[in-house]
Amino acid sequence: MWLLVALLVALFWLLGRASDDSAGAADASHDRKARWAWFGGVLALWVALDWPVGALSGYLASAHMLQYLLTALVAPPLLLLGVPGGAWRRLASRPVAVRILRFVTHPLIAIAIFQLILFYTHLPSVVDRLMVTQLGSLAIDTLWLGGGMLFWWPVVAPVPDRPRFGYPLKMGYLFLSTVLNTMPYAFLTFGELPFYGIYELAPPVGILGAREDQQVAGLLMKVGGGVVLWTAITIQFFLWFNREGEAEGPVPTA
Amino acid sequence: MRLLALTACVAVLSVACRVEAPERTQAEERARSTGYRGIFLPDADARPDFVLTDMNGETFDFRRETEGKLALLFFGYTYCPDVCPVHMASIAAVKRDLSVDEQRGMRVVFVTADPRRDTPERLVSWLGNFDPDFVGLRGTEAEVDSIMLGLALPAAIRDTAAGPDYAVGHASQVIAFPPGDGFRVIYPFGTRQADWKHDLPRLLDP
Numbered sequence: 001m002w003l004l005v006a007l008l009v010a011l012f013w014l015l016g017r018a019s020d021d022s023a024g025a026a027d028a029s030h031d032r033k034a035r036w037a038w039f040g041g042v043l044a045l046w047v048a049l050d051w052p053v054g055a056l057s058g059y060l061a062s063a064h065m066l067q068y069l070l071t072a073l074v075a076p077p078l079l080l081l082g083v084p085g086g087a088w089r090r091l092a093s094r095p096v097a098v099r100i101l102r103f104v105t106h107p108l109i110a111i112a113i114f115q116l117i118l119f120y121t122h123l124p125s126v127v128d129r130l131m132v133t134q135l136g137s138l139a140i141d142t143l144w145l146g147g148g149m150l151f152w153w154p155v156v157a158p159v160p161d162r163p164r165f166g167y168p169l170k171m172g173y174l175f176l177s178t179v180l181n182t183m184p185y186a187f188l189t190f191g192e193l194p195f196y197g198i199y200e201l202a203p204p205v206g207i208l209g210a211r212e213d214q215q216v217a218g219l220l221m222k223v224g225g226g227v228v229l230w231t232a233i234t235i236q237f238f239l240w241f242n243r244e245g246e247a248e249g250p251v252p253t254a
Numbered sequence: 255m256r257l258l259a260l261t262a263c264v265a266v267l268s269v270a271c272r273v274e275a276p277e278r279t280q281a282e283e284r285a286r287s288t289g290y291r292g293i294f295l296p297d298a299d300a301r302p303d304f305v306l307t308d309m310n311g312e313t314f315d316f317r318r319e320t321e322g323k324l325a326l327l328f329f330g331y332t333y334c335p336d337v338c339p340v341h342m343a344s345i346a347a348v349k350r351d352l353s354v355d356e357q358r359g360m361r362v363v364f365v366t367a368d369p370r371r372d373t374p375e376r377l378v379s380w381l382g383n384f385d386p387d388f389v390g391l392r393g394t395e396a397e398v399d400s401i402m403l404g405l406a407l408p409a410a411i412r413d414t415a416a417g418p419d420y421a422v423g424h425a426s427q428v429i430a431f432p433p434g435d436g437f438r439v440i441y442p443f444g445t446r447q448a449d450w451k452h453d454l455p456r457l458l459d460p
Contacts, residue, residue, distance in 0.1 A: 193451060
């Protein structure tokens with residue numbers, strides 16, 4: 001865990017160094033905010049992977065779900081927002097990278113891959129096989145983080161430029177995700193029996209039985225995921241609202 | 255490029271859908287051949303005949319008290335960190351889904367392998383967490399070991415030298431005796447609620 005934190009801090013430093021020196025006042029302001037966003041992203045990952053959430057994720061489906069929320073839905077947008085402005089400009093100046101990113105982070109592809117990862121990493125057979133080993137658990141965390149980056153990229157990242165994917169479409173994209181989240185939520189919350197052997201047969205922690213734990217996990221996915229996604233939708237709405245207001249100019253006074 | 259991505263997605267999805275846990279397939283394979291997901295032992299002796307003391311201090315004659323009913327017998331201890339609470343919780347969760355008549359037709363009997371620490375009060379409180387109808391039995395260590403040996407189970411190993419928080423090594427299977435006897439079904443640790451849900455109605459009415 002500490003290795004990951006150290007790597008992320010080092011990456012932030014490298015991205016900062018990679019920024020060009022022509023940064024103006026706007027860039028300085030962006031980078032100050034970016035620093036806090038990056039810190040928030042690292043903090044979310046730390047909470048997700050370290051004790052107690054990380055340790056309990058081998059015993060409780062609800063802790064596993066909290067880990068998913070933090071790793072796939074909270075940390076990635078913060079880390080992307082934490083990239084300094086200069087680093088984005090350098091990336092935009094590399095045509096091959098932009099071409100690859102344009103394809104991989106196309107909203108339809110990004111949401112499809114993310115949903116596939118969500119589906120795959122919540123299959124009982126996959127969870128029961130992977131979560132019993134450290135390597136398997138790391139694979140799940142990596143898939144979540146990578147999938148989350150991909151999912152949030154079209155919403156948050158300025159490269160590649162997608163003028164047609166404006167705020168209304170971003171809101172629609174996020175809303176679609178809240179709908180797609182409903183399927184695994186329904187399976188977990190309304191399932192008659194525990195799906196995951198690893199959690200059903202784990203030494204009991206606290207007062208939650210295996211079924212109740214699974215229901216809490218489903219609710220966390222729906223409510224926690226909903227809170228994150230609807231917060232993002234609200235932010236997109238206000239960004240859109242402000243931009244429209246700026247485009248119209250000041251309201252004339254009598 | 256897009257075709258490649260689509261093919262990769264379909265490949266991953268099909269692999270994901272085909273992955274099955276080996277223990278699941280074993281239990282289901284058993285169910286296909288014997289009708290039970292537990293380990294079916296045909297032509298077994300009648301249920302054991304032993305008398306211990308229940309958690310209310312009353313004498314409990316196992317054979318008489320469980321006659322004509324499905325009996326689930328388990329040897330464990332209340333300080334057990336894993337196997338015992340998981341077995342009890344699984345059985346209790348599935349029992350709650352059965353009809354009242356079905357619930358009346360079965361008895362879950364927990365015999366403590368650790369009578370030093372498992373006082374009657376502790377048995378009442380611990381088993382009550384799962385199901386107040388579960389019966390807790392106590393005897394001397396020698397009595398309990400002798401019953402276990404009679405059922406071809408290993409005697410418990412009590413590591414009392416390790417201090418007051420000692421662990422007890424004990425058999426981890428639940429033994430099911432159907433109402434008419436004649437066979438037994440063994441449920442090792444790893445038995446899931448889905449397995450109990452599949453087998454309990456069949457055990458109640460074989």
